[in-house]
Structure formats: C-alpha cells, structure tokens
Amino acid sequence: MATEVKKKRGRPSKRLGAEKEAEKSEKEAAAKRAVDRQLQMDLELLRLTNKENPFRYTVNKRKDSWSLIAVDVTTLFEGEIFDDRRCRERVRILMKACRVEADKKVTGAGSLNLTEADTLLKSLIECEDFTANNANAEKKRSKVSS
Secondary structure (H helix, E strand, O other): OOOOOOOOOOOOOHHHHHHHHHHHHHHHHHHHHHHHHHHHHHHHHHHHHOOOOOOOOOOOOOOOOHHHHHHHHOHHHOOOOOOOHHHHHHHHHHHHHHHHOHHHOEEEOOEEOOOHHHHHHHHHHHOOOHHHHHHHHHHHHHHHHO
16 A cells, blocks of 8 residues: 655745745845945045046946046956946957056056057047947958058
C-alpha cells in the first residue's frame, strides 16, 4: 500500500521567511548604495563646476558635457558606465586623449589645463552627432596612416 504524504497547508517555515527577509533587505541596501553613489557623483560634479573652470558645464547628465568633467577632472568617475550610448562614446574618446596628454591634464582641483587634446574634445562635444564625427575621424586617421 502506497501512503501519500499530504502537503502541509498554512504558513511557510520560519527559515524560509527569514531567507526572504534577508534577500529583501539586501536588495534595499544595494538600491540605497546606488542612490548614494549617484548623489556623491552629483555633488562632486557640482563642486567641480563651481570652481573657475575653462569648461563651464551644467550638472545635467543628459547633456553631452557631463562626462567630460566627470572623467577628466576626478578619479571618482573613472570607469563609470553611462546610460547614454553617446556619453559612453565621449568617455572612451576622452580617456584616449587623457592617455596621450596624461602629464598635462589636471593642474588642480577643478581646474583644467587647456591642451590640444582638450580643444579637440571640446569641438567634438559641441558637435550634434558625436558618434558620426568620431567614426569619420577614425576613417581619416586610418587613411592617413595607411
């Protein structure tokens, strides 16, 4: 005779409840850390833009200029991934330029030393379609080098 095991009805075990609670609090903590990080970045950017800076950009993350100061002036933003694809493109270009002109970049907190790389970056950022301009510049460079 086969005996069937009846499934218990009622409340879930205390252990299961504790696991769910721990998972929920972990998610909340991660969300809070993300918000704190964003706030820290915003405050740092605000602090930098209030100084006498040749690049007077606003604290609007949707504007193309946001990533320029963020990556250029402070290490806090290094390696940040931006939501906007065009912003990421700018960060990559900026990091290339930083490697080329690394010794001339930052002269003090919030002040930039204008070099050829900075001037080039500024003109690229002012263009409407940065990605297209970047692609054209890469093509020209490859034609010149070959």
